[in-house]
Amino acid sequence: MWVITLYSKENELCMYEFTSEKEARETLAKLNGSKILSEVIYYNDPVFAGN
Template sequence: MWVITVYSKNNFNMFEYDTKKEAKEAFDKMKGFKILTEVIYFNDVRFVE
């Protein structure tokens, strides 16, 4: 899961995306101070060795 957090003067908004591609496309279109974050869960089988 990918999350974009957008900060404005008195609040913030968070948007969730399933893929990095769609998150990056939305991120590039947003204005203001923003952070793109990948959320990884400790029990996600893709990251278990």
């Protein structure tokens, strides 16, 4: 999961969730204000089980 945290000029905090990095980066380029892009990894997710 990808999360954008946006601090707007009106001092508002907004968070947006995305399932793909591509979608998150496209949205990140369109947003104005201070922004942080984060990848959230759940270690109990079967994708990371390594089996």
